[in-house]
Amino acid sequence: xxxxxxxxxxxxxxxxxxxxxxxxxxxxxxxxxxxxxxxxxxxxxxxxxxxxxxxxxxxxxxxxxxxxxxxxxxxxxxxxxxxxxxxxxxxxxxxxxxxxxxxxxxxxxxxxxxxxxx
Numbered sequence: 410x411x412x413x414x415x416x417x418x419x420x421x422x423x424x425x426x427x428x429x430x431x432x433x434x435x436x437x438x439x440x441x442x443x444x445x446x447x448x449x450x451x452x453x454x455x456x457x458x459x460x461x462x463x464x465x466x467x468x469x470x471x472x473x474x475x476x477x478x479x480x481x482x483x484x485x486x487x488x489x490x491x492x493x494x495x496x497x498x499x500x501x502x503x504x505x506x507x508x509x510x511x512x513x514x515x516x517x518x519x520x521x522x523x524x525x526x527x
């Protein structure tokens with residue numbers, strides 16, 4: 410009988426499909442700029458759950474919820490990019506490799522869920 414804990418690989422746990430988005434700023438000719446968001450290659454990942462404290466304040470207007478997206482190290486996202494998961498949008502706050510691993514392991518992308526109409 411398979412052991413569900415030890416027989417699963419990391420990639421088996423990446424059940425969500427994310428779409429990263431990067432911004433291109435173009436001068437508007439009036440001293441400002443306009444933003445155009447471009448989709449990148451989708452990637453498999455897994456969104457963390459909220460902590461108990463965050464769940465208790467989630468519905469308040471001043472509350473913000475931060476999550477982590479766990480994914481493979483080949484994913485290309487940077488701070489200030491956006492990441493979409495279905496109808497939800499997240500702003501990338503930072504990307505780290507746990508334990509400073511360079512080739513093995515995974516990425517943890519810290520994100521803030523935003524209500525953003527592109």
